[in-house]
Amino acid sequence: MKELHRILSFRPQFSKVIWGGDRIGQYKGIELPGSNIGESWEISGLPGAVSVVEGGEFAGMSLNELAENFGESFLGKAVAKTYSQTGFPLLIKFIDAHHNLSLQVHPGEELARRCHGCNGKDEMWYVIDSNPGAKILCGLNKKMTPELFDQAVAGDNLIDYVLSYDSKRGQVYYIPSGTIHAIGGGNLILEVQQSSNITYRIFDYNRRDSNGQLRPLHIKEAREAIDYSFSEDSINGTTECNIESAYFKANVYKVTEEKPINIYSNGDSFTIIVVIDGEVVASTPFEKRNFKRGSTFLLSADLENTKISGNATIMKVTI
Secondary structure (H helix, E strand, O other): OOOOOOEEEEOOEEEEEEEEEOHHHHHHOOOOOOOOEEEEEEEOOOOOOOOEEOOOOOOOOEHHHHHHHHHHHHHOHHHHHHHOOOOOOEEEEEEEEOOOOOEEEOOOHHHHHHHHOOOOOOEEEEEEEEOOOOEEEEEEOOOOOHHHHHHHHHHOOHHHHEEEEEOOOOOEEEEOOOOOEEEOOOEEEEEEEEOOOOOEEEEOOOOEOOOOOEOOOOHHHHHHHOOOOOOOOOOOOEOOOEEEOOOOEEEEEEEOOOOOEEEEOOOOOOEEEEEEEEEEEEEOOOOEEEEOOOOEEEEOOOOOEEEEEEEEEEEEEEO
16 A cells, blocks of 8 residues: 655635524635635535545545545545445534534434434534534433433423533534534534535525525434433533544543644544644654645544644644
8 A cells, every 4th residue: 555644735615504604714814715604524425525635746636535645644544444334534623603503412322323323422612712602512411311301302492401501612522422402693613524415414504595495303203313312511611622532532632833743643543733822833854834724624544743833722623
């Protein structure tokens, strides 16, 4: 298998949605392709939305083609072994919630495989910015059962069971599959998630789409997917980003000119870097590249040491 030894960036894919705005363009310093843009998919291996390399000698090559041509050098030994049959394991995106997103839940691995033939969906959020009064809804604030869920749906008061946080810049939220959650309007979010696009919508504020139709809900599916366990302890709403789930690891670092960061690889996994704020220079023995705020790039697994310098806040994501 050929060696890669490259820093790779990919062409963003933008989604127009009912709750989107124009904040992603302002944040990235680019012109968006229209209005109501709610998401920018930075790195994706999902069918129909596979990322394509932007710039450099591999420009135009897809994520899947990189995996096929470079295998372990690109993905890493452990990642290639575990995900050879299911594809690239992560989806990285920016979310502009100009309006409230629906209250929703994602299925876990077993349910997703059984019903959809795909991955489940664990995810995490990092709040890049939030307007005064913006909220994050995540988890249960009281005990719930499938029967209480049915009653709450019928009584249109399901939201009364969900924890509500005052959203603040720099907060971190971890949302395992089965967790009821929603991003409130006024938030700009960085999301790291398993490579899955399965969402069960359970409450949508009785809002209508551009055709005047109520958006469909997935009550039956959600009833089976929800994790009904309840705990008064919460790791969410903190400003410490040290997420280590079964599906990804995410850490946030401050980079300064005096204290650059070295990203080491043992060859088991690729590394994704998101520049949350500021600007960085990524240097390897093979190349040097500059990245500004809102940029996302991938370090191939065969890059043993990458130096990140500059003045910035970055997120590092690995498997």
